[in-house]
Structures are given as structure tokens and as C-alpha cells.
Amino acid sequence: MKRRIHFGFVTLLVYSLVSYFCSCSAFYLPGLAPVSFCEDGKGGEDCQESRPSENLGQVLFGERIESSPYKVSFKQDVKCQAVCTKSYKKGNQEDVTKLDFLKMGMQLNYQHHWIIDNMPVTWCYDVEDGQKYCNPGFPIGCLVTSDGRAKDACVINSEFNKKNTFYVFNHVDIKITYHSGASEGWRGARLVAATLEPKSIKHTDEKKTSCEGGTPMEVPGEFNEDLSIIYTYSVTFEENNSIKWASRWDYILVSMPHTNIQWFSIMNSLVIVLFLSGMVAMIMLRTLHKDIARYNQVDQEESGWKQVHGDVFRPPRKGMLLSVFLGQGTQIFIMTFITLFLACLGFLSPANRGALMTCAVVLWVLLGTPAGYVSARLYKTFGGEKWKTNVLLTALLCPGIVFADFFLMNLILWVEGSSAAIPFGTLVAILALWFGISVPLTFVGAYFGFKKPVSWQSFFTKPIPGIVMGGILPFGCIFIQLFFILNSIWSHQMYYMFGFLFLVFIILLITCSEATVLLCYFHLCAEDYHWWWRSFLTSGFTAVYLFVYAVHYFFSKLQIIGAASTILYFGYTMIMVLIFFLFTGEALTYFLFVITTNGFQL
Structure with missing residues (x-):
């Protein structure tokens, strides 16, 4: 809403001109056309899947898009679905190197950045003064130092309290909000928000996962025994027709710099x-005017900028x-x-x-x-x-x-x-x-x-x-x-x-x-x-x-x-x-x- 207030007049002028010259049809800016989603088996030409492609600017910025193993189908809720298991053997040097890399990422607060329908999946959490901050990314984990100090995201959970221990966010609860077109003359639905909540849960069996409660997934600072990390996710869909597709970025942008x-x-x-x-x-109006008046006097000796007026046009x-x-x-x-x-x-x-x-x-x-x-x-x-x-x-x-x-x-x-x-x-x-x-x-x-x-x-x-x-x-x-x-x-x-x-x-x-x-x-x-x-x-x-x-x-x-x-x-x-x-x-x-x-x- 704030950006609309700042540029409302310009936007109104642009759309007025567009409406005048193209009164019979509407259009969207390149790269910003909405995509409608339908349930499996109910699709058509107006309900298509979108897979983002990379343009020159994204490649130059190093923004590479890859498909993830997290599978999401429209309006199909998923509860505690296992994705994969990563095992680290104590005596395997390659596993030791990979686990050290994972620990370094958690220590430096490395972030996941996910995209659904060309918009970021955000992690929204409460901050001071009752404000809510939505971060277009979430950490892979966090660290409690050897002196018991919780760093970065470890402050969100009082159970993250063991010294010299890393906690991996191996589970995410994803919530996707959509705007239905049933009452507006177009088929399917358009995604207007995608949020998640990262959690650390220790699973014991990939085939029998439980994502309610449980102890956190700990990675000891010292690699003294074999370790297995099971990654899981849950997905829920929510209909909200009060959020228009054109305003779906508002809840993210309101968290940006004030x-x-x-x-x-x-x-x-x-x-x-x-x-x-x-x-x-x-x-220009006072000093220069006085200079010119003084220099115009018949017997006045030239000085200052008047002395070099014939030289200022020399090549440098x-x-x-x-x-x-x-x-x-x-x-x-x-x-x-x-x-x-x-x-x-x-x-x-x-x-x-x-x-x-x-x-x-x-x-x-x-x-x-x-x-x-x-x-x-x-x-x-x-x-x-x-x-x-x-x-x-x-x-x-x-x-x-x-x-x-x-x-x-x-x-x-x-x-x-x-x-x-x-x-x-x-x-x-x-x-x-x-x-x-x-x-x-x-x-x-x-x-x-x-x-x-x-x-x-x-x-x-x-x-x-x-x-x-x-x-x-x-x-x-x-x-x-x-x-x-x-x-x-x-x-x-x-x-x-x-x-x-x-x-x-x-x-x-x-x-x-x-x-x-x-x-x-x-x-x-x-x-x-x-x-x-x-x-x-x-x-x-x-x-x-x-x-x-x-x-x-x-x-x-x-x-x-x-x-x-x-x-x-x-x-x-x-x-x-x-x-x-x-x-x-x-x-x-x-x-x-x-x-x-x-x-x-x-």
C-alpha cells in the first residue's frame, strides 16, 4: 500500500494511457503475468504449471533456480512427509568433510531461499513492538556456543540449550495461501502467499515420522559417533480471497527497510x-556581479578569474x-x-x-x-x-x-x-x-x-x-x-x-x-x-x-x-x-x- 501511495499518480496516468490505446483488452508487464493453478486432473490451457526460467540478470547475479525434492500439488495437504535421509559415518573422511561444511553453514547463518510461483517462501516471526518480520529465506540451522550462548535462530526455542551443539532445521511447515477465481470468472486459483516455519525434530525412522513435539535434531560440536538426519515437511493450503494477486508482495515488502x-x-x-x-x-548573484563591475572599471588591474579568462579554453x-x-x-x-x-x-x-x-x-x-x-x-x-x-x-x-x-x-x-x-x-x-x-x-x-x-x-x-x-x-x-x-x-x-x-x-x-x-x-x-x-x-x-x-x-x-x-x-x-x-x-x-x-x- 505504501508504494501505491508514493506513485499513485504516475501509475494512474500510465494505466489511463494504456486503457485509452488498448481499451478492448488488459495486459500484464513482462514476467509478471499471473499463473492459475488447478487440482490434479482438472487442469487445462488456462490452468498451467509454471517453472521459472533464468534471464540474463539472474545469471549475472548468480541467482540459479533448481528444482527441490519437496513435492507440492495444488490443494493437496501433506503431513510430515519424509524427503530424504543424510547419514554421516564417523570413520568416513568424505562424510566428516560434508558434516564440517554443514556445521560451518549453521555457524555463519547460511540461508535457504525457496521459490513457489516466482515468489519467495518466507519465514515470518514476531519481533519487538508487536511487529511481524517476514524474511525471504530461513537458516539451515543454528549454534549454541561452548559458553551456552544461543546464536541467531537458536534464540527462538528454549530447548536449544545444550552447549557446543548445532541444531539442524530438518523440518518445515509450509502454508500456501491462494485466491480462488470461482466467483471472478476465471478458472483455478492464484497463489498470494507462501510462508513456512522451520523446526528441528529428531526422527528415528524415515518410514514412521512424527512431527509433533519430540526432541530437537542435535549435531554435536565434536563428531564422536555416526549421525543420521531425516528431512521432512508438511504442507497446508488456505483460501483467502481478500488478498489480490497484484498485492501478494505487500506482506513481504512491509518488512523491508522502514x-x-x-x-x-x-x-x-x-x-x-x-x-x-x-x-x-x-x-553568481552577488560576488560575481561585484567582480564584473570592478573589472569593468577603466584603470582596474586584472586579477582573480579575469586574469586567466584567456587561458580557460586551453586543451587539458x-x-x-x-x-x-x-x-x-x-x-x-x-x-x-x-x-x-x-x-x-x-x-x-x-x-x-x-x-x-x-x-x-x-x-x-x-x-x-x-x-x-x-x-x-x-x-x-x-x-x-x-x-x-x-x-x-x-x-x-x-x-x-x-x-x-x-x-x-x-x-x-x-x-x-x-x-x-x-x-x-x-x-x-x-x-x-x-x-x-x-x-x-x-x-x-x-x-x-x-x-x-x-x-x-x-x-x-x-x-x-x-x-x-x-x-x-x-x-x-x-x-x-x-x-x-x-x-x-x-x-x-x-x-x-x-x-x-x-x-x-x-x-x-x-x-x-x-x-x-x-x-x-x-x-x-x-x-x-x-x-x-x-x-x-x-x-x-x-x-x-x-x-x-x-x-x-x-x-x-x-x-x-x-x-x-x-x-x-x-x-x-x-x-x-x-x-x-x-x-x-x-x-x-x-x-x-x-x-x-x-x-x-x-
């Missing part, structure tokens, strides 16, 4: 923007690299803007798994033309003549760094045997998209960029203190949102508040632009005309703060052990930092270039 914190983040960012806007307005050092970075930054900026806009309209909701990453990758591939155009036009403005090198670097340099990093991370996943490793065929497909579509489009954009006649001009100043300070305020606008984004990537939480993210995105652009304008003016007043790289690095330095925050998050929030996991975390973080560096660095530099090359003079 909107009060999000509004605090927005207000914090707005205060920063207003502060910067006031400073820029003061400079390493203009080739700067033009390449700005071209790639333009590509990322447009991709980010369109992706967030579509997410705000609901096209990229969490229900459409992998859609966000798929959309971003496809947009990046198709936006090679703006990157080539911006890079070529800037390079020509700088008086550059190596146009072939410029186009090749624009098409290959930054994407090549990202792909090399990504390939190295994937190589580690292959070596570790992780299911998150991307198949070789998918890597080939990504290369085909890159070289087959993005690179040619970059050449097309570069052709028009070099063809357009421009006059060379320039504008950039001095080093480190201004650059370091320039990134602080933009980072202050995003760090709260960054916390939730990192949680969604590394801590099994779901991110869905794209409206807040879009607002922060706009605020970030304004903040980067105003901070860069402010610092460029100060440096020109110091009679330093080297503005090109400074304008790029001033806002681009925000990425350094992002990296520092990611390091802090790693040590304070995550419990990652092992060299491979650490390398993977920082490897993927470096990809994020590079992309963010190009995006924020581009935020204003090209805008200033457009102004100067169209005749703006101080």
Missing part, C-alpha cells in the same frame, strides 16, 4: 542541496583519456537514468527477478552511440588527431577493465565450485553483445562526433584538497541509501524502494554539479585555468568515499571468512566503484563543455 529512515535520508540530502544552492546563488593534459572517461560516463549516466525511471514505474519490481540487471545491461549495450559521440566531440575539441585510438579506447578501455575484473571473480567461483559461477556460454553471449552491438554503435557515434565542427576551448584547475572536499557532500546525500543497497546485495534483503532511489539520484546529480561549479569558481579566482580534470575528479572522488564505506561495511556488518570470499567482495566492489566514478565524474564536466563550446564567456 520508509521513515528513507525520508530521513531524503531530507538529509535536500538540506545539503539547499546549502550548496545557496552558496552557488550567492556567488591527457585529453584523450579524459574524453574517453566522459564518453563512458555519459553512457552510464543515461543507462542509470532510464533504468531508475522504469523501476519507479514498476517495470523492474522485485517480482520480476533479474529484470533490473537485464535492463541495465541491454541499455548499456544500446547506448554506445552517445558514448562515441561525446568522446569524439571532446577529443576533436582538444585538437586530437588519433581518432581511431580514441574510438577504440572509448569502446574497449572501461568495459575491458570491468570484464577482466568480472572474469577474474568468476574464475574464483569456478575454482570454488560455486553455483553462482556464470556459465561459459553466458560469458560468450556478453562478449557478443559487447563487440557485436556496443562497439559498432560507438563507432557510429564517433563518426558524427568527429564530423561536427567545434571550436576548441577548455576549463580546469588545481589538485588534491579541493577534489577531496568535493566528494564529501555528494557522498553525504547517498550513504543511507548505499547502506540499504549493500544490504540487498550481501545480506539477503530485498530492495524495492526505487522511488526513493530515483529522488536520491536526482539530488546526487544536483549536488555533484553544484560542488563542481563552486570549486571551479574558487580555482579560477586563484588564477588557475586547469579545470578539465578537476571538474571530473571533484565529483568523481565520491567513488573513493563509496569504496571506504564498502570497506567499513565489510568489517562491521559482514561475517566473511576465507580468501576467495574476500577477493570476490572487493572484486565486485571495485566494479561498482569504477562505474560510480565514471558516472559522477561525468555529471557536470560535459555540461560545462557544452556551455563553453557554444560561446559562454565569463
